[in-house]
Each structure stands twice: as C-alpha cells, then as structure tokens.
Amino acid sequence: MAIELASPYGKIYVTDDVVSILAGSAALDCYGLVGMASRNQFKDGIAELLRRDNLSRGVEVHRDDSGILAIDLYIVVSYGTKISVVAHNVQTKVKYMLREVAGLQVEAVNIFVQGVRIAQ
Numbered sequence: 001m002a003i004e005l006a007s008p009y010g011k012i013y014v015t016d017d018v019v020s021i022l023a024g025s026a027a028l029d030c031y032g033l034v035g036m037a038s039r040n041q042f043k044d045g046i047a048e049l050l051r052r053d054n055l056s057r058g059v060e061v062h063r064d065d066s067g068i069l070a071i072d073l074y075i076v077v078s079y080g081t082k083i084s085v086v087a088h089n090v091q092t093k094v095k096y097m098l099r100e101v102a103g104l105q106v107e108a109v110n111i112f113v114q115g116v117r118i119a120q
Helices: 016-028 052-058 083-101
Strands: 003-007 010-014 033-043 046-049 059-063 069-078 106-117
Touching: 016 033, 016 052, 016 059, 016 069, 016 083, 033 052, 033 106, 052 059, 052 069, 069 083, 083 106
Parallel strands: 069 106
Antiparallel strands: 003 010, 033 046, 033 069, 059 069
C-alpha cells in the first residue's frame, strides 16, 4: 500500500519499496557502516551482507493509520567503531533524508545490529 501525499497539483503516492530504498541509501552514507544485513536470513550465526541493489531487503517499513512511519534497519557495523554512535548517526541521517527528500513524517528509526566486520 502506498503513502498518499496531497499537493496543490494533485496527489502523490509513495510505495514502501521507495521508502525502504531511500532509507537504505541514506544509511549507507554513514561512517562506520559496512553495509545492510538481510533481516530474514541468518546462516550459521553470520549475517548476510547485502549488495547495493538489494537495499530494501535490509529495511522494514511500518505505517499506522495516520501515515506516520517507523523504519527498522538491519545493519553491519565496522569493527573498531562505537556501535551506539554509528546507530545514532544512521537514525539521524535516515530520518532527515526521508523528511527532506520525500516529505514523510518518521516517528522512529529502529536499528538492529546484525554483525560487526572489518571494513575493506
């Protein structure tokens, strides 16, 4: 189901896939993030690192009846970085990007750290 935005020229519909791609792209710009992790696939306790073309698989979009969003991001952080700082930076960047680029109101950005890897 798409998010409906009203403008003076008509209505704009934004799908959840677009929201998840925007959120994933914004997250990847943050320092200390190795990549997005799959939210469903866990093999032998190791998170699968997603490529750039599969960003939406590491993001879940939740919406209530009033159109307010909650975003869940599944990430892999770089070894040697402070996880809480990286998570806060990702939350801030994603919330800002969705508000400024798409005009969406985001209530929460939840971060699930699926792993720690050495950045290459």
